[in-house]
Amino acid sequence: MRVRTAAKRCIFGLTLITGIFPASAAEALDDGAALEAKISACASCHGSDGNSAREGIPSLAGQPEKFLVDQLILIREGVRRSELMRPFVRGFDDATIIAIAEHFASMPARPAEGSPNPELFARGRALVQSGHCGGCHLPDYSGRAQIPRIAGQREDYLAATLMAYRDGRILRPDTTMNNVMHGAADDEIRALAHFLAYATVTH
Amino acid sequence: MKNKDIYRQLEVRPQRRLQFRGIAVAMAGLALVSWMGQGWAQGWAQGRPPELENSPLAPHAGRLTVTPPDQIPVDRIQLPPGFKVEIWAHGMPGARMMTRGDKGTIFVGTRQIGRVYAVSDNGNTRTHRIITEGHTQPNGVAFRNGSLYVAAINKVMRFDGVEDKLDSVPAPKDLTKDFGLPSDGHHGWKFLAFGPDGKLYVPVGAPCNRCEVHPDVHANIRRYNPDGTGMEIVARGVRNSVGFDFHPNTGELWFTDNDADWLSEHGPQCELNRVSQPGENFGFPRCHGHGIIDPEFGTSGSCDGVTLPAALMGGHTAPLGMRFYTGNMFPEEYRGSMFIARRGSWNRTVNVGFDVVLGQLSADGKRAAISPFMTGFLDTAQNTFWGRPVDVLVMPDGALLVSDDHNGAIYRITYEG
Numbered sequence: 001m002r003v004r005t006a007a008k009r010c011i012f013g014l015t016l017i018t019g020i021f022p023a024s025a026a027e028a029l030d031d032g033a034a035l036e037a038k039i040s041a042c043a044s045c046h047g048s049d050g051n052s053a054r055e056g057i058p059s060l061a062g063q064p065e066k067f068l069v070d071q072l073i074l075i076r077e078g079v080r081r082s083e084l085m086r087p088f089v090r091g092f093d094d095a096t097i098i099a100i101a102e103h104f105a106s107m108p109a110r111p112a113e114g115s116p117n118p119e120l121f122a123r124g125r126a127l128v129q130s131g132h133c134g135g136c137h138l139p140d141y142s143g144r145a146q147i148p149r150i151a152g153q154r155e156d157y158l159a160a161t162l163m164a165y166r167d168g169r170i171l172r173p174d175t176t177m178n179n180v181m182h183g184a185a186d187d188e189i190r191a192l193a194h195f196l197a198y199a200t201v202t203h
Numbered sequence: 204m205k206n207k208d209i210y211r212q213l214e215v216r217p218q219r220r221l222q223f224r225g226i227a228v229a230m231a232g233l234a235l236v237s238w239m240g241q242g243w244a245q246g247w248a249q250g251r252p253p254e255l256e257n258s259p260l261a262p263h264a265g266r267l268t269v270t271p272p273d274q275i276p277v278d279r280i281q282l283p284p285g286f287k288v289e290i291w292a293h294g295m296p297g298a299r300m301m302t303r304g305d306k307g308t309i310f311v312g313t314r315q316i317g318r319v320y321a322v323s324d325n326g327n328t329r330t331h332r333i334i335t336e337g338h339t340q341p342n343g344v345a346f347r348n349g350s351l352y353v354a355a356i357n358k359v360m361r362f363d364g365v366e367d368k369l370d371s372v373p374a375p376k377d378l379t380k381d382f383g384l385p386s387d388g389h390h391g392w393k394f395l396a397f398g399p400d401g402k403l404y405v406p407v408g409a410p411c412n413r414c415e416v417h418p419d420v421h422a423n424i425r426r427y428n429p430d431g432t433g434m435e436i437v438a439r440g441v442r443n444s445v446g447f448d449f450h451p452n453t454g455e456l457w458f459t460d461n462d463a464d465w466l467s468e469h470g471p472q473c474e475l476n477r478v479s480q481p482g483e484n485f486g487f488p489r490c491h492g493h494g495i496i497d498p499e500f501g502t503s504g505s506c507d508g509v510t511l512p513a514a515l516m517g518g519h520t521a522p523l524g525m526r527f528y529t530g531n532m533f534p535e536e537y538r539g540s541m542f543i544a545r546r547g548s549w550n551r552t553v554n555v556g557f558d559v560v561l562g563q564l565s566a567d568g569k570r571a572a573i574s575p576f577m578t579g580f581l582d583t584a585q586n587t588f589w590g591r592p593v594d595v596l597v598m599p600d601g602a603l604l605v606s607d608d609h610n611g612a613i614y615r616i617t618y619e620g
Contacts, residue, residue, distance in 0.1 A: 069267065069268060070315075073296075074315070079316065135258060145264045173314060180246070
């Protein structure tokens with residue numbers, strides 16, 4: 001829920017400060033709007049290059065196209081519940097969703113800026129290796145098909161999402177992540193998220 | 204006695220799990236790696252042996268977008284001589300289990316995309332509507348006395364008089380509490396069918412790849428009165444059945460069952476089973492396939508008293524929807540036989556299945572011989588596939604419908620001699 005609150009704050013903040021968001025949002029909600037307007041509405045929170053600079057908002061850059069298509073469709077259908085995202089994608093047809101996914105999938109993902117905490121980074125790397133995260137997410141954690149890129153994703157988003165999986169607050173048809181995370185401690189999740197956010201990205 | 208002990212252990216398990224979790228959390232600060240590799244993984248990766256921990260094998264992702272009919276290479280489908288296939292309906296991502304209304308509407312369940320479709324036949328063309336959406340894997344559909352029953356995780360709904368209101372389907376009656384089914388996501392999606400006894404049959408899969416289960420809760424097939432009362436378990440030890448039908452003469456329940464992952468490339472084999480008496484045990488989790496004792500949950504003698512399959516369906520092939528052929532259009536040898544859709548494997552390096560097979564009954568009616576019927580979805584040279592048959596349905600004119608959730612299409616097979 002932290003993610004949702006943060007995202008709401010992001011939109012609310014943008015609305016107050018710049019006034020940009022409502023205009024692009026209104027355009028995006030119009031089914032006849034140009035694709036560029038829709039993409040720019042996405043970019044207003046997720047970052048113009050798809051690398052999010054906003055707390056709680058995930059980066060979309062370099063995600064597998066299939067993963068982005070699936071998530072947008074599941075949000076549109078109300079299966080993946082997101083009060084924040086659904087109004088934007090509700091009117092999107094499959095072709096629009098595919099085009100948006102292609103756009104963000106083709107953008108290079110950037111790892112977190114600055115330097116990692118060496119201790120936390122090492123602990124996270126050990127956990128990622130012992131947890132065999134690379135089996136599904138690939139050895140460079142860049143994801144494949146329906147499985148998301150986790151390398152270079154925002155640290156706060158990763159931590160919040162992994163905790164939500166652990167606590168059963170995210171339930172998807174594939175229950176593997178719930179069960180992989182079952183019993184994980186908060187500080188272990190923080191280490192995982194820290195390592196992955198700084199993991200070298202090869203695209 | 205041994206079983207009783209196990210179930211006694213199961214009853215205290217929730218508490219033990221909490222204790223373990225508490226210990227794990229307490230020790231987290233001390234150990235670098237405190238929880239991973241402790242066997243908690245219960246998704247499709249559960250039971251994966253250490254030497255395959257980095258295996259890229261994972262369930263194939265379904266397509267959630269519309270596949271235009273010109274991108275469905277139906278001409279690659281192969282059938283025995285005299286049979287023809289056409290795309291009967293399309294544009295329905297995730298189309299899976301099918302049932303037919305009294306007025307001819309075909310209702311189609313889905314998993315991930317959360318919709319139920321209604322297909323109306325206008326003669327030469329078909330139109331479809333989304334009649335309900337936003338559900339968690341509404342896979343099970345069955346029709347009786349003007350009402351459509353839909354089972355999702357965990358939700359049972361009844362849409363009364365639905366065929367007269369397809370443009371604006373009223374809110375369904377919620378029967379979830381009446382059926383009281385478990386809410387597990389893993390193997391929690393449902394198949395539904397009414398038996399000749401007027402009861403609604405519902406499978407409850409094991410919430411794991413391989414694990415201990417409480418036999419009165421998981422890994423069984425149940426039947427209910429249509430209002431959710433009178434529950435009775437008709438088959439036990441059933442890992443995950445997503446398709447069944449009743450013999451047109453004897454009324455016996457025949458069902459498909461998906462067997463365990465990760466035990467080997469080739470098996471244990473998936474199953475076609477026949478229930479000769481209510482409550483029969485089909486082996487899970489101790490005895491798999493044609494009598495393979497589980498290396499972890501079984502001991503010698505674990506297959507004693509277990510009903511072995513009426514036919515072996517191949518390792519990891521995912522046999523799902525099956526129906527007896529009750530039509531008159533197809534030649535004599537097909538009448539009273541079964542068509543079985545095999546959605547195809549993910550848990551082996553070489554793909555198998557991706558077809559519809561024919562199951563022909565033995566003279567004593569207890570076993571079936573399996574042979575290919577509808578093939579061509581799988582390119583064995585490239586190890587790729589372009590379609591995944593999920594369910595079959597016999598139409599009043601004797602044609603056979605086959606759903607394909609990869610392309611969101613329904614094919615129609617006819618015989619022209």
